Amino acid sequence: MRYKIRMAFLLIFFIVCIPSSVYASDDSNEDFRVYTNEDTDYTAVVYDDYDLLTSTEEKTLLREIRQMTEYGNAVFVTMYVPGGSESAVARTADELYQTLFSTDNGTIIIIDMNDRYIYIESYGDVYDVITKSYANTITDNVYRYASKGDYYGCAKEAFDEMYTLLSGKRIAEPMKYICNALLAITIGLMVNMFFVRGYSKNSVPKDEEIIGALYGKCKVVGSHLSLVNQTSRYSPQNSGSGGGGRSGGGHHGGGGHHGGGGHHF
Numbered sequence: 001m002r003y004k005i006r007m008a009f010l011l012i013f014f015i016v017c018i019p020s021s022v023y024a025s026d027d028s029n030e031d032f033r034v035y036t037n038e039d040t041d042y043t044a045v046v047y048d049d050y051d052l053l054t055s056t057e058e059k060t061l062l063r064e065i066r067q068m069t070e071y072g073n074a075v076f077v078t079m080y081v082p083g084g085s086e087s088a089v090a091r092t093a094d095e096l097y098q099t100l101f102s103t104d105n106g107t108i109i110i111i112d113m114n115d116r117y118i119y120i121e122s123y124g125d126v127y128d129v130i131t132k133s134y135a136n137t138i139t140d141n142v143y144r145y146a147s148k149g150d151y152y153g154c155a156k157e158a159f160d161e162m163y164t165l166l167s168g169k170r171i172a173e174p175m176k177y178i179c180n181a182l183l184a185i186t187i188g189l190m191v192n193m194f195f196v197r198g199y200s201k202n203s204v205p206k207d208e209e210i211i212g213a214l215y216g217k218c219k220v221v222g223s224h225l226s227l228v229n230q231t232s233r234y235s236p237q238n239s240g241s242g243g244g245g246r247s248g249g250g251h252h253g254g255g256g257h258h259g260g261g262g263h264h265f
Helices: 002-020 055-070 086-101 124-129 132-147 151-166 174-200 207-215
Strands: 034-036 043-048 073-079 106-112 117-123 258-264
Touching: 034 055, 043 055, 043 086, 055 073, 055 151, 073 086, 073 151, 086 106, 086 117, 086 258, 106 124, 106 151, 117 124, 117 132, 117 151, 124 151, 124 258, 132 151, 132 258
Parallel strands: 043 073, 073 106
Antiparallel strands: 034 043, 106 117, 117 258
């Protein structure tokens, strides 16, 4: 019940505040948690429901993530999500974002203090860049900030890395390189094992060698060939029906494609 009440107040807050959000560089506005870029009409939102940030950190974070509105909406939320599962956090992030912006271009970061989980979900053109793989990479890179209680640093670094990718640049992917190195080592060990096993087996004669040896010891007398049975085999040619294979792919319902990933801390 407490969670539903908080969600209701959260949605009311968004609906009331976003239409009247400030533009450009009015840092003195009391409603510092919402900013709308007048050039792109994209919005940045900081809602610290679990009170992980100070007022100064909320203001500073909003100022930091304004750059994201060049490409889409940017939302940062901290809260307690019941359920204690990654799927519950992902579902909550999706509901919050779509309540605000439907499936318009943008991204949301949610820090759940129940499951202690950081999750990033992106939509539309932003998701074309901040894919599920990159969402996992970014949360891999920043979860240590949250583990140390630096939630401002966690959010700032995550948005900075997303902005770097959206700007066409690259970010560090240490876990990817480690996994690739381990995979290469594993494949090398497997190839070496099969190579050793192949050369350590006893030599087995081929069929041709066995038959050749039999001809040297056998004599065939009075042989003749008789047809004792015949079986017809049907081989269809052009039966009139297409034989094409199935193909599948992602659904891009009018730009509404989305996805994400996360990491525990």
